[in-house]
Amino acid sequence: MGGMNSLAHPQSRFTPVVRDPQGPRELVILGSTGSIGTQAVDVVLRNPDRFEVVALSAAGGRVELLAEQAVALGVRAVAVADPAAVGPLRAALAAKAGGAPLPEVLAGPDAATELAASECHSVLNGITGSIGLAPTLAALRAGRVLVLANKESLIVGGPLVKAVAKPGQIVPVDSEHAALFQALAGGTRAEVRKLVVTASGGPFRTRTREQLAGVTPTEALAHPTWAMGPVVTINSATLVNKGLEVIEAHLLYDVPFDRIEVVVHPQSVVHSMVEFTDGSTLAQASPPDMRMPIALGLGWPDRVPDAAPGCDWTKAATWEFFPLDDVAFPAVELAREVGTLGGTAPAVFNAANEECVDAFLKGVLPFTGIVDTVAKVVAEHGTPAAGTSLTVEDVLQAEHWARARARELAAG
Structure with missing residues (x-):
């Protein structure tokens, strides 16, 4: 059981450079309107001195909730996988923002992957299903800490993930792991x-x-x-x-x-x-x-x-x-x-x-x-x-x- 092959072990910690190590940890949350995502948002909102969410992604089926999260967190970017959700999302953001600047909106099947590689400390991958593989690989290649709730991406792409992940770069979120x-x-x-x-x-x-x-x-x-x-x-x-x-x-x-x-x-x-x-x-x-x-x-x-x-x-x-x-x-x-x-x-x-x-x-x-x-x-x-x-x-x-x-x- 060689330690160098262990993707997640508390004795091997990998922390990317953060521009302001004294400030809140910058996060990207993928799948923010799902079960894991909504609970992650709750954790962040209760700990504003510790965490700052810079971007959110979701499938696009719950645009009202996504807009509510984006405004409450003050994110810079929001992504939806379904391009048809862009119009309703922009309308929901405008209605909830009260005149405040609106976040950038990305859309399409690669939008979450783009956010996963963006500037931040950690990426929480809370997407359900194997569509989370591309964002997982993008976050790891960009040197982000991957907070992994999307077990499917590791399972279906095991050798691919192991080839790019540094020891300790993945912190699992499943309660068992x-x-x-x-x-x-x-x-x-x-x-x-x-x-x-x-x-x-x-x-x-x-x-x-x-x-x-x-x-x-x-x-x-x-x-x-x-x-x-x-x-x-x-x-x-x-x-x-x-x-x-x-x-x-x-x-x-x-x-x-x-x-x-x-x-x-x-x-x-x-x-x-x-x-x-x-x-x-x-x-x-x-x-x-x-x-x-x-x-x-x-x-x-x-x-x-x-x-x-x-x-x-x-x-x-x-x-x-x-x-x-x-x-x-x-x-x-x-x-x-x-x-x-x-x-x-x-x-x-x-x-x-x-x-x-x-x-x-x-x-x-x-x-x-x-x-x-x-x-x-x-x-x-x-x-x-x-x-x-x-x-x-x-x-x-x-x-x-x-x-x-x-x-x-x-x-x-």
């Missing part, structure tokens, strides 16, 4: 025996595979502990999200797949653990509130006081841990196989899953059909393009094929 990030500070790389990634188990953790067949989208969208977007919420119900996190942990911390375990923890208070070679296990615990890992990422190596409420040790509490049922939830084992294959296989896995989730939400696929169909697409993909020769075009072509094939299979 933020927990591992903190627990790893308790020992050296050579002392790490295994990573233990916790999973809430989603709303169906006690059901058998047979009982999962009739699950409806409404049921699957009702997560017991976390409030997330629809794709991530469905991924949590199928445990595809946990499979993606296993691949992410392997790439971030350079730990082999056979030393990354998943355990079901319904209370979502222990966010993950690191077991060391002497038998000691360090766990990071906090109530399920994404503002804590977001603030940790934005402020690292410093912590942001009162980022989120801590555990109340004056009250009795029970924390439970259960082994994962791989028969009912085969997504994690499938992700291990995909991660071991490497190359374009993770991109195929992720893209096929996004299409299958969409098919499930539309009533085309049954709940168990999501992972079953993804497995078929992965199997048909065969031996992937791998190694250092992997290119962005390889990833895009693999994703295009996987999406098309997943739609065909879902349609029956």
